[in-house]
Structure formats: structure tokens, C-alpha cells
Amino acid sequence: MVLLKNSRACEFGDFQTPDDLARRSLQVIKQLTIDPKSILEPTCGRGSFLLAAIAAFPTAQQSVGVEINKTHLEALQQQLIANGIDLSVQTLHADFFQMDWSEILSQLPEPILVIGNPPWVTNSMLGGLQSSNLPKKSNFQSLNGLDALTGKSNFDISEWMLLQHLEWFKQRTGIMAMLCKASVARKVLVYAWKHGYPTQSARIYKFDAMHYFRAAVDACLFVVEFGQHSFSKDCLVYDDLSDAQASHTLGYRNGVMIANIVVYDRWQHLHGSDEKCTWRSGIKHDCAKVMELEKRTDGYRNGNGITIALENIYIYPLFKSSDISNNRIVTCRKYLLVTQHLVGEDTAHIEYDAPITWRYLQDNADALAKRGSSIYQNRPPFSIFGVGDYTFRPWKVAISGFYKKVVFTAIRSVDDRPAVFDDTVYFLSCGSEDEAVFLTEILNSSIATEFLSSMIFWNDKRPITIDLLKRLNIAALATELGRENEYVACVQQIPEKRTKTSQKRRKISTSC
Ligand SMILES: C[S@@+](CC[C@H](N)C(=O)[O-])C[C@H]1O[C@@H](n2cnc3c(N)ncnc32)[C@H](O)[C@@H]1O
Structure with a gap:
């Protein structure tokens, strides 16, 4: 109350x-x-x-x-x-x-x-x-x-x-x-x-x-x-x-x-997972003042009002839930310092790849170390969550968890840098514009909207969740819409998921 x-x-x-x-x-x-x-x-x-x-x-x-x-x-x-x-x-x-x-x-x-x-x-x-x-x-x-x-x-x-x-x-x-x-x-x-x-x-x-x-x-x-x-x-x-x-x-x-069993029962054959199209959440970092930046002529300005000429290598255009909800997706208001390519990846190499960025992180090490959530404990310094190969693909199909309607948006890279999101945004990552446009079209179809809406409680604080999105079998949806050939062509472009061994190999090579 x-x-x-x-x-x-x-x-x-x-x-x-x-x-x-x-x-x-x-x-x-x-x-x-x-x-x-x-x-x-x-x-x-x-x-x-x-x-x-x-x-x-x-x-x-x-x-x-x-x-x-x-x-x-x-x-x-x-x-x-x-x-x-x-x-x-x-x-x-x-x-x-x-x-x-x-x-x-x-x-x-x-x-x-x-x-x-x-x-x-x-x-x-x-x-x-x-x-x-x-x-x-x-x-x-x-x-x-x-x-x-x-x-x-x-x-x-x-x-x-x-x-x-x-x-x-x-x-x-x-x-x-x-x-x-x-x-x-x-x-x-x-x-x-x-x-x-x-x-x-x-x-x-x-x-x-x-x-x-x-x-x-x-x-x-x-x-x-x-x-x-x-x-x-x-x-x-x-x-x-x-x-x-x-x-x-x-x-x-x-x-x-x-939420509505009559509507759900009509489309329940679409309920199932799709191994080829994996929903992801945006990046979790819990330190907006340090990690979220605004571009200035003389560098990047952080939430504490400090501007530093950081190297571009670890900086990516950031779209927050509010940007997606308000369709501010062509240019970005903010940038995110993305310290890892994979969860748990060593961060020590930043010192050599981007010395100014490393110095900046060191200067803000206390704020980053104070992050309350225990997910950051026993992790490399400056760790973030919700990163993987999918983060760095050029196109995304995104939706905000705070949306009060089921609408998906195709989002392109900004200045050749892949767009990243905050952790209240869910997305599919795509290799090309065609793939993103196709997935956006079928996800915005009235059938997908009805199916997903039948499980949404609109008064919830975050009505749209990754668990909800994962329930839609996108392959079955494409078939229902008579677009299975386009779906097959689209998923052929999706790279195989990286295995644990290949991740390990990458960690070793990046830390060398
Ligand atoms: C929302 S009020 C409703 C009171 C009453 N049921 C009514 O409908 O008017 C909740 C009631 O729970 C009582 N209460 C809170 N914690 C309690 C507990 N641990 N054991 C027993 N009663 C408790 C409060 O004192 C209060 O009277």
C-alpha cells in the first residue's frame, strides 16, 4: 500500500x-x-x-x-x-x-x-x-x-x-x-x-x-x-x-x-522452443554512472560528469528500454563500456588493448567492486553479464520488457558498431538486415501477437519477459504464416553456438 x-x-x-x-x-x-x-x-x-x-x-x-x-x-x-x-x-x-x-x-x-x-x-x-x-x-x-x-x-x-x-x-x-x-x-x-x-x-x-x-x-x-x-x-x-x-x-x-486460455488454446501448437533462434537479455553491469557514457567532442562523459578520451575499442552504442519503447533507434543517446566478450572472460588484456580505458576502470574500481549483487563476486574485475558472440552481431530484433504492447523492432549497428541493450531489453541477434527484417515481420504478425498476449499479464511491472518470448516456436510460427522457406534461409545464416571448448580456447588466446 x-x-x-x-x-x-x-x-x-x-x-x-x-x-x-x-x-x-x-x-x-x-x-x-x-x-x-x-x-x-x-x-x-x-x-x-x-x-x-x-x-x-x-x-x-x-x-x-x-x-x-x-x-x-x-x-x-x-x-x-x-x-x-x-x-x-x-x-x-x-x-x-x-x-x-x-x-x-x-x-x-x-x-x-x-x-x-x-x-x-x-x-x-x-x-x-x-x-x-x-x-x-x-x-x-x-x-x-x-x-x-x-x-x-x-x-x-x-x-x-x-x-x-x-x-x-x-x-x-x-x-x-x-x-x-x-x-x-x-x-x-x-x-x-x-x-x-x-x-x-x-x-x-x-x-x-x-x-x-x-x-x-x-x-x-x-x-x-x-x-x-x-x-x-x-x-x-x-x-x-x-x-x-x-x-x-x-x-x-x-x-x-x-492469461487467456481461449486465445492460447487457438495457438498452442506454436508453444515450444526454437533452438536456432535464441532470445537474449541485454547487458547487466549495475554501475550506470561508470559504464554508461555520453559522447562529447572531447571524449566520453560518464554519470559523474567526468569526460575522458577513452579508446573506442570497448565502447558500443547503447539502447535502453526507454529508447526502444520510444522508437529512438536510429542514433543513440548513450554508449556502454563493454569490458568482456564472454561472461567470465579475463579483463587484464584491456591494459594493453586500451590503456586509457584500463586507467579509467582502475580509477573507478571501487564503485565497480561495490556492486551489491553477488554475481560479481569471484569474477574478473570489471565483469559484466549478458555478453556473448550474439552481442556483437550487426542486427538485432528487440523488445522492451516494460512494453505495454507486443511490438518488435529491428535495430541496426550504429556507425558500424553493433548496438547493445540494457538488461530490461530482450533480443534476437541477426547476421544481416534481411534476417532481422524477416524475423521482425513474423514476430509482429497478428498470430504471434495473439499467442504471446494470451500469456501476458499486462499489469505486471515487467509484462514481457525472456521466459515468455522463449515459449514461441519461431519455426512453427513461420510455417503457420507460410514463410518456412524464408525461415530456413534465415537460420542457415546463424552461426553454430560456441561450445565450451571453443570458449575456453578463446579465453586462453585472448589472455595471452
Ligand atoms: C490487511 S489487515 C486486515 C485485517 C482483517 N483481516 C480485515 O479484513 O479487516 C491485516 C491484519 O493482519 C494482522 N497481522 C499482521 N501480521 C500478523 C501476524 N503475524 N499474525 C497475526 N496477525 C497479523 C494485522 O494486525 C492486521 O489486523
Whole structure:
């Protein structure tokens, strides 16, 4: 929640649900044919959801509310007394992360309604607040490799809590109905579908979080029914809580979350990898002030305002995501110091190839050594990532990860120097203009656009990812468009991928 100033409220994601939203949510849930025998609100706050659920399902035999904030719980208890239902409702002052949930769950008759609005806060926000309101094991989705190293293991606390709810329903029947970010709902669904949790149905009802919480997020009421038969990997999406009809259905196909299964199913034969055309990300360097340069008459000016007459040998025209998005692709605003041709390549030879550049790097060695990400540890000094032979081919077909539309652009070299990109740009590298124009044309076809769009969640921060692009089999696309001959001619120009042995040979020869 972006507008919040109070740090305690932020720490506990403490934004109580307005009664009106809780009531509207219950109206939606009541329309589903469910008759809960028990109700559980795992972070109940002052109880708007718990009270609305008890009112909506008066035949439920047991109700439990758990909350960490004593004052909230006391307010709830007073409401229960005022409504004459205090004896039938158990209220527990406890920490979600310390609770023995199996003990609580074992006492609840089925079907169970687990309902509420868990805290909307991320572990990195909590880190900033030095809060311990966290699950003990924070890398809970076992992220590893580059994602874990680069800190992508940031997650929403509500996601962790919702994944706990999934555990509760492994052997039990019931329904989970939670307010959360739509992105959290999707992540939880992917997890449930991938790991075979007994989901019978799923629904996402969007609502206006700005209106109810003054929060600029894509939020929803997320409803999942669990049972031991008729499993489904589809989720109906309603554009509003009051909509009777779903606007579309998202689902899980071929191990991937699909944004629109009707469109995807039309083109799913295009789903597959294409060994000949490999998508790449631009260069990662994490030190823009030193590595990104502007051309001046007397040299290259860095982000610290210092101009130096660097040799041209390691300098390449740079197109950033914003350049690609705004079609500023003929001339470039910036240049990048590209210190390696391959990841891990020794950089010592720069001293002899380009002494001024070497001196410049030495002068800025502290800034480069301070780069936070551990991917730079135990690497040659001044290392970068996202480089290879493909970086230095003369044409590219590129798209920005921040694009809000599927549009690919052919990009030529600038002054005979191959264009390079930042790491939010994805591209295919090409040996010739013909190749680049052909690939751009077929990638911009309505078929490719439909196929890719069926898997894109446009409200994501970076809707277009390299994983998404890799799902399109470009050979199959060319065949679908009746352009397979051009495709064959095009891929014949692509050099064989460099093998590990040839890379090693090159490293030895460059360092000699
Ligand atoms: C977004 S508010 C929603 C409250 C309530 N569910 C509602 O719908 O109005 C989140 C609630 O979670 C509680 N909370 C945060 N961390 C908790 C924890 N570790 N254990 C239990 N409750 C917690 C907060 O105090 C707050 O009342």
C-alpha cells in the first residue's frame, strides 16, 4: 500500500477492511454453492470479515479469529458481545507465524471457510523497517541461481500466508476467500496447480483498491474451492465484484500460467522452443554512472560528469528500454563500456588493448567492486553479464520488457558498431538486415501477437519477459504464416553456438 506513512501499520499490513467491502465479498461467496460448517479468519483484525461471514453463514458451527494486535482483538470482542455471538466465536491473540495451525484446523468441521485479508507487505519492506513480522524461512519458494542471488526472492507476506492456507486444505474440504494482490493470487494458483493441491475451482474478482484502501495496486477477492474430486486448473476472472459473468479465464497449460486460455488454446501448437533462434537479455553491469557514457567532442562523459578520451575499442552504442519503447533507434543517446566478450572472460588484456580505458576502470574500481549483487563476486574485475558472440552481431530484433504492447523492432549497428541493450531489453541477434527484417515481420504478425498476449499479464511491472518470448516456436510460427522457406534461409545464416571448448580456447588466446 503505497500511500501509507505509519510504519507500524506498514509493518503489520494493518489496513482494516471496510465493512462494506467485507459484506460485498460475502455476497459473492454466498452465490457459490457452499455451506461452511466452520469459519476461520487467520489475521482477523477488528473482524469485519469474521462478522460478515458469521452473518452470511449463520449455520456455521464454529468460528475462529486470530490476530496479533491485542487492541484490534478487543474491539472485535466488544462487537461480538454487542451482537450476542461472543460465546460461539473463539478469538485468539497470536502470531500467524508461531501458531500451531494443525491443532486449530483439527477442531474445525468441514467444509471450512478460510476468509480474510492478510497483510499486504513485502519482505523487503519489512527488511527496511527492521521488522521481524516474517516467516522464519524467507526463501520459501526455494529460489536459487541468479534469481536468489540478485534478490528476486522478494515476496509478499500474504503470498506466504496463502501458501500456508493451501497446506491446510491438502486433506480437508472447504473454500479459501482472501483479499490480495492479483499477482499474489496468480502466484498462489501456479503453486497449487504445479504441486497438485486439490483445487476444484478458482475465481478472481477484481475490485478498486484505490477506492477501498487508497492503494494503487491490482487487487482482488481470490476464491478457491478445495475438495477431493473434479480438480480444475482454470480460474474465472471477473472484472468487478458485482459482475455476474467472468470476462475471461486464466489457467495452467504446459507448466505455464496462461492469461487467456481461449486465445492460447487457438495457438498452442506454436508453444515450444526454437533452438536456432535464441532470445537474449541485454547487458547487466549495475554501475550506470561508470559504464554508461555520453559522447562529447572531447571524449566520453560518464554519470559523474567526468569526460575522458577513452579508446573506442570497448565502447558500443547503447539502447535502453526507454529508447526502444520510444522508437529512438536510429542514433543513440548513450554508449556502454563493454569490458568482456564472454561472461567470465579475463579483463587484464584491456591494459594493453586500451590503456586509457584500463586507467579509467582502475580509477573507478571501487564503485565497480561495490556492486551489491553477488554475481560479481569471484569474477574478473570489471565483469559484466549478458555478453556473448550474439552481442556483437550487426542486427538485432528487440523488445522492451516494460512494453505495454507486443511490438518488435529491428535495430541496426550504429556507425558500424553493433548496438547493445540494457538488461530490461530482450533480443534476437541477426547476421544481416534481411534476417532481422524477416524475423521482425513474423514476430509482429497478428498470430504471434495473439499467442504471446494470451500469456501476458499486462499489469505486471515487467509484462514481457525472456521466459515468455522463449515459449514461441519461431519455426512453427513461420510455417503457420507460410514463410518456412524464408525461415530456413534465415537460420542457415546463424552461426553454430560456441561450445565450451571453443570458449575456453578463446579465453586462453585472448589472455595471452
Ligand atoms: C490487511 S489487515 C486486515 C485485517 C482483517 N483481516 C480485515 O479484513 O479487516 C491485516 C491484519 O493482519 C494482522 N497481522 C499482521 N501480521 C500478523 C501476524 N503475524 N499474525 C497475526 N496477525 C497479523 C494485522 O494486525 C492486521 O489486523
